[in-house]
Amino acid sequence: MRIGNLEIDSPVRLAPMAGVTNASFRLVSKECGSALITSEEIDATGLVRHTDRSEQIATFHPTERPLAMQLLGNDAETLVEAMEVLQERGADIIDINMGCPMPKITRSGKGSALMRDVPATALIxxxxxxSCQVPLTIKIRGGWDMQHLNAVEVxxxxxxxxxxxxTVHPRTRSQRFAGRAPWQIIRDVVEAVNIPVTGNGDVTSYSEALQMMAETGCSSVMIGRGALGQPWVFNPDFEGWNVERQREYRxxxxxxxxxxxxxxxPEGRYSLLQVKRHLSYYARGMRSVRECRRTIFAECDTRDEAWTTxxxxxxxx
Ligand SMILES: Cc1cc2nc3c(=O)[nH]c(=O)nc-3n(C[C@H](O)[C@H](O)[C@H](O)COP(=O)(O)O)c2cc1C
Known part of the structure; x- marks a missing residue:
């Protein structure tokens, strides 16, 4: 797939997830096959003020390229300033978050609230x-609610x-993550525009991603929750391997x-939490998954202990 002047080798890629898709998870996903990776959402105001949190989220490793960096905001001037900061640091794509459904975000007019006022968002x-020199992309939902399904218009x-x-995640803001994602909306958007559309929603395997592409005509697929505890979902060959080979790869x-x-x-609260959280995802499917998770969270005080457990x-x- 091609986004602007950027050729992306593989069509199935990691979706941005706040609190999850930091550099370590992005890189392991990339090494498994996600050719393009995206940062977590970065608050534009926080970034231009250089808050510790925004700086931490905006940090990436040189080997992560090509990297899309996602901004959250609703003020054109601030977004432009934040975009210039990211561009200067080497972002390969600037993505604007127009899908976040969290009330604390939408109350301030950001995320999916941008879909409510199309003329104002057009100006942004x-x-x-x-001023954006690199490809500019957006990530949207189906609409604000079932009465305002305006993904095509946006x-x-x-x-x-x-x-x-x-990128289209077809649920509405009010659906959050409930029900099944209506793939038809992805198809409607594909048919309405001439730029590449990435589909997203409820995909948990590479073959399902190919099915989404076949059913909707989208040119790539983003996988979010389906990649938690299984970054190998991005490897096109994985499903065809026997159990031993899969286990070795995992x-x-x-x-x-x-x-x-x-x-x-460095060893500390953040690092330990990352280890525990991801090991708990990786434990999914084990016979003693509950006992494994309980021991890791209740009894391990260091990364080494969690890993040994x-x-x-x-x-x-
Ligand atoms: C924990 C979590 C954090 C998320 N953070 C972001 C984010 O920062 N930016 C964004 O555009 N979408 C975010 N999303 C939405 C996902 O990118 C994706 O659109 C959604 O999970 C549906 O795809 P899935 O069914 O493959 O998970 C987040 C989702 C989850 C579960």
Whole structure:
């Protein structure tokens, strides 16, 4: 797939997830096959004020390229300033979050609230397009609620403002993550615009991603929750391997993920939480999954202890 002047090798890629898709998870996903990776949402105001939190989220490793960096905001001037900061640091794509459903975000007019006022959002995208040197993309939902399903209208507006590609998560803001994602809306957007559309929602395997592409005509697929505890979902060959080969690959990916966490984050609260959280995802499907998770969270005080505990349960599984 091509986004602006950027050729992306593989069509199935990691979706941004706040609190999850930090550099270590992005890199292990990339090494498994996600050719393009996206940062967590970065609050534009926080970034221009250089808050510790925004700086931490905006940090990436040189090997992560190409990297899309996602901004959250609703003020054109602030978004442009934040976009210039990210561009200067090397972002390969600037993505604007127009889908976040969290009330604390939408109350201030950000995230999916941008879909409510199409003319105002057009002005924001116009301002961004004027100074953005790299591809500019947006990530939208089906609409605000079932009475306002305007993904097609927003997509057409974005295309006419010079946006290079669109990701569609077809649930509405009010649906949050409930029910099944209505893939038909992705198809409607694909048919309405001439720029690449990425589909997203409820995909948990590479073959399902191919099915979404076939059913909707989208040119790539983003996987979010389906990648938690299984970054190998991005490997096109994985499903065709026998159980032993899959287990060996999974084991290597998990160990690599833990190594990346150690490399990027010094021992401490954040690092330990990352190890525990992801090992708990990796424990899914084990016979003694509950006992493994309980022991990791209740009894392990260091990353080494958590890893040794996980290995014990993994070897017994
Ligand atoms: C914990 C969590 C955090 C998320 N954070 C973001 C975010 O920062 N930016 C964004 O555009 N979407 C965010 N999303 C939405 C996902 O990118 C994706 O659209 C959604 O999970 C549906 O895809 P899935 O069914 O593959 O998970 C988040 C989702 C989850 C579960």
């Amino acid at each position: 995208l116009r301002a961004l397009r004027r 997509a057409q507006m974005a295309e006419s403002e010079g946006v290079d590609a669109i 084991e290597r990916a998990i160990a690599r993920h833990m190594e990346l966490i150690r490399t990027f984050y 996980f290995r014990h349960f993994w070897d017994a599984a």
